[in-house]
Amino acid sequence: MAAPASARRAQVRRRRRVGLATLFAVVGLVVIGAAWAMRPEAAPAPVSYASQSAVDEAAAAAAASAQEAAKAAKEIEGRTWAVGPYVEEVPKADGIAAGAPVKGLVALTFDDGPGRYTYDVLALLKRHRMKATFFVLGSMAERDPAALRQMADEGHVVAPHSWSHASMVTLSAKDLAAEFDRTNAVIREAVGRVPAIQRPPFGDFDGRTNRWSRAHGMVPILWTVDSNDWQLDDPREVVRNVLEAPTLGPGAIILLHDGGDDRSMTVNALPAIMDGLRKRGLRSVTIPELLRQGPPETIAPGTYAPSTYAEGDTANAG
Ligand SMILES: [Zn+2]
Secondary structure (H helix, E strand, O other): OOOOHHHHHHHHHHHHHHHHHHHHHHHHHHHHHHHHHOOOOOOOOOOOOOOHHHHHHHHHHHHHHHHHHHHHHHHHHHHHOOOOHHHHHOOOOOEEEEOOOOOOEEEEEEEOOOOOOHHHHHHHHHHOOOOEEEEEOHHHHOOOHHHHHHHHHOOOEEEEOOOOOOOHHHOOHHHHHHHHHHHHHHHHHHHOOOOOEEOOHHHOOOHHHHHHHHHOOOEEEOOOEEOOHHHOOOHHHHHHHHHOOOOOOOOOEEEEEOOOOOOHHHHHHHHHHHHHHHHOOOEEOOHHHHHOOOOOEEEOOOOOOOOOOOOOOOOOOO
């Protein structure tokens, strides 16, 4: 049965009322929104002055964080043998040949150990009150971590010279990582420090190996005075090679060996070398200390001829 006409009209009116109410509600919201958007900027909050105790607290917090930062920096230095800011300026493809020629400082360096002659070298350094840098082979260090601990305890620096004395220029990035990561792990385990320097075996390097070393936090350290101790059988010749080298002077880095073979020549030459240095107003410090004195002398790739030594020969320069 159809609804009466009056009932249908009432239904239409109700629908219209609902529609109008919705329209008014929407218009109302738009007006309110526009008014909100156009409201005047809120007045700035009155400036509040912190109480003196709050200021004191802030100052104390700042001092504490500065102290924390200084402590953290010291800790990092304690873990890394910091080489100072001058090294940052050295081109990434270059190595370091010598330190800045200041203060009569030189650096005695000993490669290829530790070995049975290392302890004699340590005793002589102590007696002459000189500090040195030991570029150790991981394969040797693994057998005698106590030697590394003694080096560090007596103020010397322990740094990597690779694991197996392989020429770096012959190695892939993967093999370079294997040689140095493993060696550095032995050093870290023994002395609790991360080396910031390394010495390439045989003195063989190129732009690629130097960049690889820098990317791994190690600066390549070469030398300016070669004692040639590894192939001489008269300690006087070793002494002459050092003390009469035209390159001997402040900043010089001196190459010697405490491992790899019979190093009695080195041990026998060392007292006269250190006496001679002192007579010339020179004193040996560690490589990181030498590098902190000023801009070092750099050495570009291609300056040292790549090694001509037979593969596997560990009696070598560097
Ligand atoms: Zn070597």
